[in-house]
Amino acid sequence: MGDPITYRGMVIGNVESLNFENESVKVEMSINSELTLFRDASAEIIMSNLMSGKKINVFIGRKEAGVLPEFAAIYGKETSDLPDFVNSASNMLDSLELLSRTVNLSFGKINTIISDENLIRNFKKTMSNIREISDDIKLTTKNLDKIEFERLLTNMIDISEDIKFLVKKYDPRIDTTVKKVDALMSQVNQILSILNPMLLKLSTDKKTLAGIDGSGKSTQAKLLYGCCCNLGVTCKLVREPGGNPFSEKIRKLVLDAKHSPNELTETLLFLASRSELIEKEIKPFINQNKMIIIDRFLDSTVAYQGYGRDVNIELIHNLNMKVLHGISLPYKTFYLDIDVQTGIKRQPKVKDRLESLGSSFLGKVRNGYLELAQQYPQRIVSIDATQSINEIHSIIVEHIIPQLRN
Ligand SMILES: Nc1ncnc2c1ncn2[C@@H]1O[C@H](COP(=O)(O)OP(=O)(O)O)[C@@H](O)[C@H]1O
Ligand SMILES: Cc1cn([C@H]2C[C@H](O)[C@@H](COP(=O)(O)OP(=O)(O)O)O2)c(=O)[nH]c1=O
Structure with missing residues (x-):
């Protein structure tokens, strides 16, 4: 406060x-x-x-x-500073490592302070344990493995107790150094208490893919889903429009090249499909703390209907908020940016209604996405989609792997 x-x-x-x-x-x-x-x-x-x-x-x-x-x-968008946390955690562990070296040095003349050989051996082991553990913690914070991190922390606290005992018994002069170790311990604790709720939130959040037709979203969505399954993460892949039986019917209707609904009807159909998908598929799933990958989401309507078809963006925003049915906004959106011509070349021969609207329409849609990416730099990760499928996949995985390990 x-x-x-x-x-x-x-x-x-x-x-x-x-x-x-x-x-x-x-x-x-x-x-x-x-x-x-x-x-x-x-x-x-x-x-x-x-x-x-x-x-x-x-x-x-x-x-x-x-x-x-x-x-x-x-x-x-509180999750955006996670990398800062990780940095702070590893900076702090650097100091811890340094400190353990200092403590070790100040015990250089340990033989003259402690005469019991067993105790000397124990003490030296304790000090090298500290170094090993702080290395482990550094690795763990990099991968954000919460359980492992907690285990290491507990070990660290035990070791600190050992040091205190030894020092008290044999050399009260380095009490202040040990107090510093204690202070660092409590800082590790503080980091953990902040990280825990964040990790829980991240692991259950929504990842979305955005981009113009042909940018490679569906390819990447499937690859990401496969990768999560291989890692044993319970996740679900859905697409928009569609994603559940009723919404798939709307999809068929809204993409049917035989019809030409006006832009408002079109917008409302996409929103109707989304409303059903969120209420029936997404909401129950994320309520069980699971991860969901969505091939297209709210941004598509802003880019296609807002920027592409000039529908009022405030109206789209309000409708988008309404159909969220109380769930939070996506944590990360991977926007695959591609020039219109390359996108069109990659599209299937038989085009759906929106795909057949041509390059000037897709140009406006791409501008829409680019503006959104500028507006929400914390949420939207822009990726050059002319790179190979594997290169793009690696970039996406790099962004989410720490959370998957949780
Ligand atoms: N990075 C890429 N490089 C070359 N071709 C790609 C790449 N990503 C996807 N493709 C191909 O482009 C076509 C469209 O990909 P898709 O994933 O369906 O795009 P979207 O879902 O964005 O419309 C597919 O034939 C796919 O194999
Ligand atoms: C979700 C959504 C999709 N769309 C359009 C974009 C696509 O042209 C089409 C969905 O088709 P889809 O086959 O899912 O896209 P892609 O060809 O990129 O794999 O619907 C909108 O115009 N507004 C929206 O809100």
Whole structure:
């Protein structure tokens, strides 16, 4: 509480209260009334310095989305600073390793302090254990394996107790050094307590694939699904439009090249398909803490109907929020960026209705995606889709593998 809220580096308010609700955090903020927020405003929790607390960065959103009413909620993207956490954790472990070396050095003359040979052997073993364990912890934080991390931490705490015992008995002078080890331990603990809820959230979150037709989304979605299954992660792959029996019927209708519905009808059909998919397939699945891969999602309607067909983006945004049925927004979106001509070359010979709208339409859609990627750099990972299938797959896996290991 009291943590600062910032906008473009300026403090514009502070945190009033912070409550955990299910797997998310609800933050009440009071913000300077001179600042106008728009409906697509968002906020992210930044661990400015792991030990000295957090700040919340606010993005005011876009004018076109309309002014956000007073007391309305905005969405957070707190998971975005995970890499910062990992960095902080490994920086801290670097210091721990350094410290264990220092302790070791200060015990260089251990033979003169302790006469019992058994104790000397034990002590030296303890010190080298510390080094090994801190290396292990570094590796573990890199892969974010929570259970392993916890186990290592417990070992570390045991060892610290051993050192304390030995030191107390044989050399009270290095008590301060050991106190530093203790302080570092409690910092590791602090990191763990912050990481745990985040890991839980990440492992159960939604990954989506976005891009124009022919960019390679379906190929990558299947590869990612296969990779998750191989790693033993319970996950599900769905596509849009479609993904469940009713929505697949809507898919058939909306993509049928024999019809030409107006742009609003088209938008509503995509949204109807999404509404069913989320309520019937996605929501029950993620409620069981499982991972879901979605081939196209909310961004497609903004890019295709909003930018491509000039449907009001605020209307699309509001409908998108409505059909979420209370689930949170996707954690990561992999946007496969490709030039229109290459995309078209990769499309099947028999085109569906939207695929046959041609290159100028797809050009507008691509611009839409590029703007979205600029607007949401924390969520959307842009990938050059002219790279090989394997190269793209590796980039995607690199982004999510730490969470899969949880
Ligand atoms: N990186 C790539 N390089 C070359 N061809 C690709 C690549 N990714 C996918 N393809 C091919 O392009 C075609 C369209 O891919 P697909 O995954 O169906 O795209 P999308 O789902 O985005 O329309 C398929 O024949 C696929 O094998
Ligand atoms: C989900 C969605 C899809 N679409 C379009 C994009 C595609 O042309 C089509 C879905 O077809 P699909 O075969 O899934 O796409 P791709 O050819 O990229 O594999 O529907 C929209 O226009 N709006 C939307 O909201």
